[in-house]
Amino acid sequence: MIDAQASGLPRIESAFQPVLSLAHGAAVGYEALLRATHDEASCSPEQAFAVARRSGRYGEYERACTRHHVRRFVRFAGDESVLFVNLHPDVLVDPVHGPALVDDLLASGVMPGRVVIEILEARQETPSALIGAVERLRSHGFLIALDDFGAGLTNLGRVWDLRPDVVKLDRELICKAVSSYRNARSLLRLVDLLHDIGTFIVVEGIETEDQARLSVDCDADFVQGYYFGRPTIEVEAAAALTGIPTAGLDAQLMDARKLRRVGDLDELAPYRRAFGMFRDAWCAGVPVNEAARHFLACEWALRVFVLDDTGKQVGENIEASRHDDRRRATFPLLARSTGANWSKRAYFRDALVRPGETIVSEPYMSSSSKNLCVTLSAHVNVAGRGFVLGADLLFEGLCHTLA
Template identity: 30%
Template sequence: MVKFWRKQLEISTHQTNPAETAVNISEVIRQKSLVAYFQPIMSVTGKKILGLEGLIRGIIPGSDQLIAPKLLFDAALAGGLTIELDRACRDAVLAAFHDYHQANPDLLLFLNLDTAIIDEVGGSNYLCDQVRRSGISPKNIVIEINESKALDTRGLSQFVTTYKNKGFLIALDDVGAGFSNMDRIAGLKPDIVKIDRSIIQDMDRIYHKQEVFKSLVNLTNKIGALIVAEGVETRAEAIQVLKLGGQVIQGFYFARPGNDFVLKAELIVKTAEVVDAYKTLLLQELEDYNQKCLAYTHTVNGMIKALAVVDRPDEFDGQLHKCLVHAEAVDCAYVLDESGIQCSDTVGAKNIGACEKLVFHSAKMGVDHSIKNFYYNLIKRKQDTYISEPYVSMATGSLCITYSRVFRLAAQKYILCVDFLETQQPQPISF
C-alpha cells in the first residue's frame, strides 16, 4: 500500500514535520494508531461507483496528529517492521470498509499490497485470514500489486495464481510508469490494469500519450482485463479516457481521498455530466471531420485535375510543386502506379525537410508502397478514396493523415497520396 499512501500527502491538514518527530513505530502498530482513507473508482459509462481504494494515515499515539507517510514507512523499514505495518494497515482498511460493504454488497475494495514483501512471505494465508475475519467476500477484494517492485518473478506469478483461485481479483498498479514490464501483463493475466497518472496527465493535449493509452486499452481488452485510468484531475482528461476506450476513472476530478467518504449521489451526477460532455464532443468532432473532409476532397480534386493534363508520368513532380505552393495544410504529396511503386518524388509544401532527425526521411521515386493501407484499400478492396487515421509522418515527423485517390492518365491507373497536417484546419484552395 506504500505507493498510494505516499502519493496522497497533500490531503493531510494536520501533518507533522518529519524533521521534528520521531515515530515510535512499534507503538503505532501495537495501538493500531492508523486511520483509513478511501477514494472512489468510478464506472463512468456505468454511472456508478465501482469500488473504493483504501489508503492509510498513521497517527501519533495519544494525539490527533497525522504522521507523514514517508516517515511512517521509513520508520517501519528501519525497525524491520514493514510486514507488521503492512498487515496492520490492511486490518484498518478492511475494518473501515465494512460499513460501505454493508450498504452496497457489490462494491469492490482495492487493497494495496506492498509487492516487495511477497519476496519475504510468499503465498502465506495471512491476507486470506484477514479478509475472512472481516466478513468480506474475496470476490469484493481487488489486490493491487506493483509488479516492477517484485524481485522474485516466479513467486509473484504463484502469488497471483493462488489468490485468483481463492476468488480475489488482481490489479496491476502504475502500469505505464517507469520500468513497467508489458510482458508481465500478459503473463500475470490480471483482472484489472491501472494506468499511471504519468500517462493520463495532459493526455487530452499530447498525441503520443494518447497512442500509448490506446495501445494499453487494446492489450487489456485482448486479455480480458478492465482498464482503470488513475490520477484523472480534469474534465478534459476524463473525456479523453472515454474517447480512447477507457470506462473506469479514479482521481481528484471525482473526489479526493478522505476518512469520512460518503457514497454521494453527486458522484453519479458527475459521471453523467462527463458522458454528456463526451457526446457533445463526438458530435462536434464529427462536424469538424466532415468539414475537413470537404476541404481535403476539394484540394485533392484540384490536384488530380492538374495531374490529368500532363502527357507523361515524369511530369507529375512539376504539377505537384505548382499545386502545393499555397497549400498550407499539406505536408507532402506523391503519386504511385497501379502496383504501388512510387512514380513521383515526394513533394512538400512547407514542412518537407524541416525535421532534422535522421529517422525521418521522405520516400523517393521507386519505393514500394504496396503493403500500405492507403494503397491496399484502394486497389485490393477496390475503393476510390481512402483516408487514414492520424499518424506521425516518416517524411517530416509531423502529425498527419493520408488521403489517397485513384485517377487515370492515358488509360493507366495511378494513385495520388496527399498527407494533410492534422494540426491545421485545411482551407479550400483554387488551382
C-alpha cells in the same frame, strides 16, 4: 481476524475513494487509502511504512492495514462493490506474510471476487516470485490490478507477465494528454492496446472536467480522482459516493468529442480540396509536379506520390518547397522512393476497397522522413490502369492548429 492495529507502529485509519464506472455512472468499488498517525501527528503512507520498514515489521504492518481496510469496507459497501487494496510486491512474495495475508483476507468474510489486489509500483528483484504470488492469489479468486502504469517500472512487459484484471494509468498520463491533441491520441491508442490484452482501464488522478472528457473519449472503463470524489474516512460519506456527479458526466459530457477522428477535422478541408484538384489534374494528363502545386502550397503539405495498383511507387516523391528540415531520411536508403512497396499501408488498402473516394489515414510515422504524417489517398483509373495517388501532410504541424 485478529485486531487490525499493529502495536508500536503508526496508528491506522482507512479512507475510501470511489472507482467509478463510466458506462453505469456509479461506483464499481472503492480504493482503500491509509491515513496514519505517529507520535500523535499525522503522517503520509510513505512515512508510516518507512517507520514499519525501519522496525523490521513492514509485512506485519501491511497486513494490519489490509485487515483494517476490510473491516471498514464491510461496514458500508453494498453487495456489488469491490475493494481495491494496495499491496507492496515485497509482501506478496514474502514466504511468511504473503500466505498469511491470503489467510487474513479469506477469513474476512468478503468473497475473494470482491477484492482487487492492487500491486504497487516497486522494483521486484525476483519477477518470477511475483508471478507465482499473483497466480496463487488468482487461484483463490482474487482480482489483480497494476498501479501507476506509465510510470517507472510498471510497463507492458509486466502486464504480459501478470495478466491483471485492471490496469490503473498513472495520473501524469491524463495530465499531459489533456494539454495536447497528439498526446491525447497516444493515450487513446494506449487504452486500445491494453483493452486488446484483456484488461479493464482506470484513469486515475482526474481533477478537471477536461480530464474527465478525455477519459470518456479514450474509452476508459473506470475513473478515479478528486473531480468525482475525495477520499473520506467517514463510512457514511463513503457510502454516499456511489454515483457520478450530475455536474461531472452528464449527457453533455458523454456527448463530448475532444478526440475527433482526423478525417472529421474541419482543419483538413483545404487539404481535401487541394488534393481533389491534384487528383483531377493528374487524371487529365497534367504532369505530377504541376498537378500537385495547389496541394504543395498548403501550409503543412509535405509531398505527393503515385503508386501502381500493387502498391509499388511510380517515380520519386514530389516534395513541398517548405519544411526542408522534415525531409531528411534517417537512413540513406529510405530517401529512395521509386519502386518502394507501400501495399501494407492502410491508406493504400483503404483506397483500393473504396475507389474514387478520398481516404484520410490515421497519423503514422513516415519511414522516408520519420515524421508523423496523415496521408490523403485515392484510387483512380487512367487508360485502363489502376493507380493510388497519395499526399502527405505533417500531422505535428496540423496539431498546432487544433483547439
